[in-house]
Amino acid sequence: MITLHAGESNGALVLWGEASGDDSVRSTSRRRGTKAPYASLHPFAASTGELTEALRKMLLGLKPAASPACHVTAWLPTRGDSPVPSSALIAEPPRSRAKAKLAPWTVAAYRFSTAEAVQLLCASIGKRMLAAGVIVGVDLAYWAEVLRFAGSMMARQQFLPGFTTDADEPRATWDPVFIGMDAERLAGLARRMPAAARALSEPDVAAPPERPSTAVLRQFVATLADYLVRTATSDASPPAACRRKNKLPFDSVHDSWLHALKSIDGVVEGDTADLAQLAAQVREWRRPIAVSVGSPFRLCFRLEEPEDTGRTEKASGDAWYVRYLLQPHDDPSLLIPVDEAWKAGGRKISALKRNGSNVREFLLSSLGQASGICPRITASLENAKPAGYPLDAAKAHQFLTEESIALEQAGYGVMLPAWWTRKGTKVRLAVRANVKSPKMQGGSGLSLETIVQFDWEVALGDRKLTLRELEALARMKAPLVRVRGQWVEMNAAEIQAAIDFWKKKGAEKATFRDIIQMALGTKDAPQGFDFNGVKATGWIGKLLKQLDGQVAFKELAPPKAFSGTLRPYQVRGYSWLSFLRQWGLGACLADDMGLGKTIQTLALTQRDWQTNGKRPVLLVCPTSVVNNWQKEAARFTPGLPVLVHHGAGRKRGAAFEKEAGRHAIVVSSYGLLQRDVKFLREVPWSGIVLDEAQNIKNPETRQARAARSLEADYRIALTGTPVENNVGDLWSIMEFLNPGFLGSQSEFKRNFFVPIQAERDPSAAERLKRVTGPFILRRLKTDRSIISDLPEKLEMKVFCSLTKEQASLYAAVLKETEETLESAEGIQRRGLVLGTLSKLKQVCNHPAQFLGDNSGIAARSGKLSRLTEMLEEVLEVGDRALVFSQFAEMGHILRRHVQETFGREALFLHGGVPKRQRDRMVERFQDEGDGPQIFILSLKAGGTGLNLTSANHVFHFDRWWNPAVENQATDRVFRIGQARNVQVHKFICAGTLEEKIDGMIERKKEVAEKVIGADEGWLTALSNDDLREVLALSKEAVGA
């Protein structure tokens, strides 16, 4: 595992890393390095090879060969004779209790070009991990944030062309301009810079760097901005060198400069006199900005509306006012009307006298500059003490729509009334559809494609407008009108169109699908009007209200043939699924892990089977849970025939179609979904269910495309991760569920993704919620209504598959036992049986544990894959989990895997941990707010005595064939102080001894503790035949 660090050094980003000491072979060889001139070799810094490998794993296509590997000095906190690691993921902190001091360490590094740095930082935005085992260090994460800041400034065009002669060759530059809020943001970012981000120096420097963070940051943002603008515009402008060769002289130094601004290298050609003149001219040109950049204040403009008279009016005369205010950068909450600044001895004025700057000069020059944008300001300057200016409604509208935007872009503060949004007044003329429900024909025959009639209404806010009212508005001829206390923006053309609408009485027709989309606000209204929802009566009205959650839908009794018991919230979930299913609308059930998404889905499947002509449902899930679905279906819907479409022996083509037609549920995996889509598409599915639907969050993947291409009466997506929080992932899942509801992918990006992610537009977020809300049901185990339905302890068996490798190892162990079992007797037989049990359990856990060969971890164990998926959900929602295994070796593997996969620290307690350290682990797990979320324990070391109530999940990765021992371990979280419901997940490899023994224990539960005793010895008492049966590997073990 490697933590990547990035520091600024000589204007470039330098990448280095810390490598964890997991690989003992490697670390010793590294310790013996040659002595560097000043700094000794960092004991656990990543080698050049490890850095290269990490970059390769990220698949960025970075060719580190292009930027030479080098060594730099990292000045790091050091205790004793070892640097303190950046996190416990890398190494235990040095034992020395001494106060840390700063010491130089030589580390291998890559000096990145700006292009490479941008690529790396872009990939690091918002990430904790870049690839398995490649962790983003705090400093690298910081620089990624800096890149975002540079990107934001660039999007907002806060940069200016410049010219510098400081470099080797005179260069044209693009300089970020930090005015207004950007100056504050820059200062804020500088304050948050981790020291590690500026702790590198060249190898021959003998003193630690002390360059202030502000300077480091300012320079790097400038470097990024310069590079980014250049790449955006370098339309193949040849760099100076090749121009020289081809003799392309410029007519003037200005041509050369403009060309250089667009070229990659930025070199400006010209004779000394020309260049000196250019420098002077650029300075001269940019001079007015200088005043804004250097000042500690910002000038703000606030538009103030006329007092409300309570009538519909356009507010005659100059009733509006633009007020000038001063806002100090270091206290933006302070807004001082400029009258105060003019007044001698104004009360607040002391707050403005800082940095020895002159408020009046600042004000005068700012107002003077702003007057170029907003001519009314010029007039106000005739006054000896300008404080603002009055304006009429038309001018106020112009200020809102034009001048305020220009002022804001020029770096001034602008405060507009709350009723104004970027798209105009909140209340606008809008149309809504008035729908009359057709007669229900016995409840059937209605679908999304049913044609319904409606007519248009013109409305303002919630209220319908009469023709007379519209005509009255038209007569006002003002762009802003106050109607019943609310300002409304309107223009003559709009009002005329509304009148035409009003007069057009002919009824319109649309499908029910269209009506729903109108109601959700995802359809464009005719003639650019706003849609103001749908007004509907009758059953359509009721249905729309049900979708909206305003009216509860009918709760259904679970289907008769369903053999489980649904908890009350599960009945609601099942009824909700049925409600949407009835209309052919897709549903995303996103309940927390453990709340029973499976059982609710199966209840629906059972009902559907009975009512929809016995057609099959395709259930797609990760390979690791294929078995689980099969088991759960057998348990809850024993009457439904299940076909597992998996493995090499699966049916294909027409044979499959026929086979599928005979089953109620066809379980398959995402991998096969894309591989077999050609004939999967031929089956007339009743429904498609995607389990762990985040698997299709990327719409470009083949599995997502395949999922979208299947036809069915209804679609369900199941996921335990909060999809609604991740705007980017939502489109693909929604497009699968309800095609077209969120528009095309590019429309979605434009209408929702960019406004929400980049512009933080709350109305876009609200709209998205309104559109998706009806189709997503997410209950948390902490919800009040859920808690009361849940038992304190929720025990679940998690059936996993074996990988092919596991299955063949399992078979090999069996074969070996088989050969010796017959001849063995007494104590020898007992030893053989216990040994075999242990070996098989190890195989079920992980091949690497069984082989003990320190080999790779990923994708070799069904249990581990499932555990990883479940832990991801645990981490995502901020829960804490205990993971028990009876094998210490497995504990090591688990810890390494969890840390490498999630980049988060996992604690591991085993028999060899001294008491003091153990207490510290417990303390950290229990009390630290942002402490480790996952605690791995060996059953023997952690099974008793500890109090671990901050966990609310317990995983038994392998089984101790004694319920009492398991329960004791589980009880770690049930100590006094446990306030939450606890979920216990028992992992079982289906079709192996684990499932058989589990079954035996279940059957004998009542007598189990007496019969079975405290250890696993009871198994040795089984006859050879019984034993063979217990150990045998059934076909379903590998999920086929």
Next chain:
Amino acid sequence: MAYRYHEYFEPSRPREAKGGIKAQSGRGGFGRSWWARRWIEVLEGFDLGARLGRGRSYARRGQVLSIDVEKGAVTARVQGSRARPYRVEIKVSTLGRSDWKKLTTALSGQPIFAAKLLAGQMPDNIEDVFRDAGLSLFPDKGADLETDCSCPDWSNPCKHIAAVYLLLGEEFDRDPFLVFKLRGVERGELVGLVGRQTAARSKAGGYEATLGSFSEQAPSHPPPEPLPADPDEFWGQENAEKEDAYGVARIPTISAALPKRLGSFPFWRGKESFIPALEEIYRKASPVGLDVFLGERQGSE
């Protein structure tokens, strides 16, 4: 010599000049601001006839290769029909120190003068202030203006002088202080004089005059920041994203607002027009910035 002879008598066809200063004004004429127009009126007062029109076309075609403005004097090179560019000199008589004292006292009487000047604009009734002091801001053509050109044309002002004069007028739009410079006082000096007096008048309010104290660079050199040795402080905590860490990344509806706020470039000599050229760059850069902000720019190509 026939060639030269021919050239001499077709003086309206000068040699093609490359990289000269090109007038940015459209057909409407030179000088948008009243003070630029006032300057040009002085030229027009000379009654140049056809030479004025040729001067205009020289200015538009970039025949003027360079213009240097000093206190009271302008020197320029103009590409005419000869290989060697002509040298043009325009001398404006400067006002004396005592004159300026008198003027600044009058100017600092109203904040509007300081505001306008600080913002790069000429206060509307500034000429009244000059007149009241018995002076004139713009040169009187007879008394204050002296022009010279190295061309063979005997008339003065010739079309070369006219071209330089027009381009100067255009430059006044951008920077009214050039008018003052020609009259003998630099921008800094004038702002200092007016500002100091304005500030002195409001001393009652306790303001200190530090005109010109703002500079484009970071206000001061921040002190060195030693690295902390404490591990927690050094490695820092994971930064919870601050609410407004980056600002709203929105592509503006109007491109290149900052350059537009600054206006045209001093004596622009580029082939492309300056602001439109920048506008295109800004338009292209914005979406790239947005992609970077959203982390969607993976490849460098």
